[in-house]
Amino acid sequence: MSQEPIKSDKIEKALALFKKRMNRQAVLSFGVCVHCGMCTETCHYYEATKDPKMAPAYKADKVRKIYKKHFDWTGKIIPSWVGARDIKTEDDLKELVDVVFGSCTMCRRCTFNCPMGVDKALIMRTMRGVLTELDLAPQGVKDVSRDQWTIGNQMGVSDEDYLETIEWLNDELKTELDDPSASLPLDVENCNMVYAINPREIKYAPMSLLAAGKIFHAAGESWTLPSKGWDNTNFGLFSGDNALGGHMGKLVFENVQRLKGKSLVCSECGHGYRATKWESPNWSGIILEQPIYNFLEIMVDYVKSGRIKLDKTKNTEPVTYHDPCNLARSGGITEEPRFLLRQSIMDFREMYPNRADNWCCSGGGGAMSMSEFSKRRLEVAKVKADQLKATGAKIVATACHNCVDALMDLIRHYKLDMKVALVGELVANALVMERKAIPVMPAYAADSFLSGFRILVTDDEPDMVAFISAVLGDHGAEILRASNGDEALSILRKEKPSMMTLDLSMPGKTGVEVYEEMKNDKFLKDIPVFIITGQPELRKLIYDGSYPPPNGYVDKPIDEEKLLLNVRKILNLQHEKT
Amino acid sequence: MDDFLKFLEDEIQIIALSIMGIVYILKVIWLLKFKPIIEKTPAKGNESVGIGYSFMTIAMPWSMESSSKKFHKYLEFVIFHLGVAAAITASLIIPYWPQVMENGMILAIFQTIIAAAFLVGMIRLIRRISSQVMRIISSRDDYFSIILLNVWLLSAFFAIPNKNYWMLVAFFALTAFFLIYVPFSKISHYLLWPFSRYYLGKTLGHRGVYPKKTGS
Known part of the structure; x- marks a missing residue:
């Protein structure tokens, strides 16, 4: 006769936490499922793999079994009759990690297709919260959560970096608009709007913040960025940690109050908006008196009230729109981006299905931070890739930084001929300035603003070296070239360049090893490094390391404009007028 | 009618129904x-409209991809539940208004609906057994419930002409068993369904997600 394994403290704690997290909606979602299977084909994990274990009902049952064992009346007495099962071993906990973190993006598509109204995202998040409290969440989720708890933002951006970037973007804005009155105001009191952003806008995608600056300036808005509590993202939503969720919301709300702002506006971040506007008040009980808006809603208001004018002929390429799950299925925002796109582009192509029926980008629920599940994420992204391809569009617009990363990743993986843009970037590009003309992007002419700088370009692909060298060389940089890690280190030691671009995946010494070696070398450690990679998941190797993070990154295929903008930022250059 | 059948059709049913009612109240x-x-934030949409929409999805197969793309499954759902409702209604008509079933048209309608529901029930059972996905998500209760319902529908089909003694015994015995078993099985989903759809509709209505936008 087999003996039931003795429960460890961890398992006992897991069960206690699970019981503690039960609420009425969770009980209903656990209890009402009839296993009809209607949700099966609404999940991109199942659709892409046809693996029965990826069916939403099966995945939810992995958690539901525990509910049945401890809450269901029949399950307590005859567990096998209703599929009740306890957590028995630590392997069971590991399996739960794989299911709730690695096999579900909590996109809620299955919920919207469930006749019973089972909220499977709630089921998954309930168990995520338990596993997070047990310190079993994937490392990426733990790292980001730690940064939010300790530093106040999910990318560990220091106050100094934040302020420097704002200052640099401020100069960029003035130069680009050729208007000294244009600015990214910081900590201004009594403004109409306090603008909270995604740290990605500081670290890797400053163009979206620049776009917002242009739009606010064109509308003559009274707005400000806060110096603290500026991160609207919230990993509490993904980790299931309500305390973190409440904490992040509180940080943002406190700074709106400190600055006496009349409203809070969240930049284009799906989960950030959802968490800030809808969830964190529920978690913490702290409710901001001022209204909370999404930047999309603000832009719609500007267009409708005539505060900004748009010229759609500035965006001629066909564009489609991807609905971020947290906006479409949990945030009530589907029409605003479509209105804006129809006003600012020539050729808008709807993708099908759309709005609340749209497929997940495959990177939701914090999936982009969990590199251990990257392979599966990209495999199931095929559903999205096929959907994108069918539109024939050249640009996929979205309103979420997380979706941007996931879409770029799948576009690269499935070799689609597409670019990704935020709605605000396309709107900014279509802006008609009353006083001064805004240069249509790309704003950089072949001037020599990189003159005097020596840049080492490291990549094992000769075409890539040639391309990067041409772009940077055309702007006056002196280019040094290396085709492998050893050669790069040798040139670095000999030439001491102003900065280097570094490919991560190279034969022999990899980019990661080069980076580590540089950071351990007192003569090389201060040379700025700009990562350029076709395998974004490798970035984790560097960002998870104990070294300071690189100065920036861009994914392949390289967007020339992003490359130049980042190089400017890294070299701390003013944007010279073209 | 002999005393046993009368007892089975009347007192036993009332006892079983009372047990079910008590269990449901406790549940x-x-x-x-x-x-x-609780949604603590100011609403963007309308909670009442959201709740209404959430309930109405049952009658709007086009509102869910799962039912619009697989309309036959929606039809199965409708027929099966109509059949169950017809059998329940018959279990009340036979003891108290037996003359109703003497009308050939009414009897034919009831028998047609119940027979169709039985066929759908068999399709559902076969699907649960033959489909890999359905097998992997099914518990013993899932199999037992659908088998039992099919047997019950079959017994109802033969019992409602109110002529075959043993069919009536089988139908009412099964009905009594169901009334007691249902609160402890998945068949009681209809008790939780209104709550589940209410809260989902409330939240999504509050946030302006429900009614779902379909575009122009």
Whole structure:
């Protein structure tokens, strides 16, 4: 006769936490499922793999079994009759990690297709919260959560970096608009709007913040960025940690109050908006008196009230729109981006299905931070890739930084001929300035603003070296070239360049090893490094390391404009007028 | 009618129904002990409209991809539940208004609906057994419930002409068993369904997600 394994403290704690997290909606979602299977084909994990274990009902049952064992009346007495099962071993906990973190993006598509109204995202998040409290969440989720708890933002951006970037973007804005009155105001009191952003806008995608600056300036808005509590993202939503969720919301709300702002506006971040506007008040009980808006809603208001004018002929390429799950299925925002796109582009192509029926980008629920599940994420992204391809569009617009990363990743993986843009970037590009003309992007002419700088370009692909060298060389940089890690280190030691671009995946010494070696070398450690990679998941190797993070990154295929903008930022250059 | 059948059709049913009612009341009290998640923020949409929409999805197969793309499954759902409703209604008509079933047209309607529901039930059972996905998500209760319902529908089909003694015994015995078993099985989903759809509709209505936008 087999003996039931003795429960460890961890398992006992897991069960206690699970019981503690039960609420009425969770009980209903656990209890009402009839296993009809209607949700099966609404999940991109199942659709892409046809693996029965990826069916939403099966995945939810992995958690539901525990509910049945401890809450269901029949399950307590005859567990096998209703599929009740306890957590028995630590392997069971590991399996739960794989299911709730690695096999579900909590996109809620299955919920919207469930006749019973089972909220499977709630089921998954309930168990995520338990596993997070047990310190079993994937490392990426733990790292980001730690940064939010300790530093106040999910990318560990220091106050100094934040302020420097704002200052640099401020100069960029003035130069680009050729208007000294244009600015990214910081900590201004009594403004109409306090603008909270995604740290990605500081670290890797400053163009979206620049776009917002242009739009606010064109509308003559009274707005400000806060110096603290500026991160609207919230990993509490993904980790299931309500305390973190409440904490992040509180940080943002406190700074709106400190600055006496009349409203809070969240930049284009799906989960950030959802968490800030809808969830964190529920978690913490702290409710901001001022209204909370999404930047999309603000832009719609500007267009409708005539505060900004748009010229759609500035965006001629066909564009489609991807609905971020947290906006479409949990945030009530589907029409605003479509209105804006129809006003600012020539050729808008709807993708099908759309709005609340749209497929997940495959990177939701914090999936982009969990590199251990990257392979599966990209495999199931095929559903999205096929959907994108069918539109024939050249640009996929979205309103979420997380979706941007996931879409770029799948576009690269499935070799689609597409670019990704935020709605605000396309709107900014279509802006008609009353006083001064805004240069249509790309704003950089072949001037020599990189003159005097020596840049080492490291990549094992000769075409890539040639391309990067041409772009940077055309702007006056002196280019040094290396085709492998050893050669790069040798040139670095000999030439001491102003900065280097570094490919991560190279034969022999990899980019990661080069980076580590540089950071351990007192003569090389201060040379700025700009990562350029076709395998974004490798970035984790560097960002998870104990070294300071690189100065920036861009994914392949390289967007020339992003490359130049980042190089400017890294070299701390003013944007010279073209 | 002999005393046993009368006892089975009447007193036993009332006892079984009372047990079911008591268990349901206890189950609802138990459910309400769990605190609900309350939307604390100002609403963007309308909660009442959201709740209404959430309930109405049952009658709007086009509102869910799962039912619009697989309309036959929606039809199966409708027929099966109509059949169950017809059999329940018959279990009340036969003891108290037996003359109703003497009308050939009414009897034919009831038997047609119940027969169709039985066929759908068999399709559902076969699907649960033959489909890999359905097998992997099914518990013993899932199989037992659908088999039992099919047997019950079959017995109802033969019992409602109110002529075959043993069919009537089988039908009412099964009905009594169901009334007691249902609260402890998945078949009681209809008790939780209104709560589940209510809270989903409330939240999504509050946030302006429901009614779902379909575009122009």
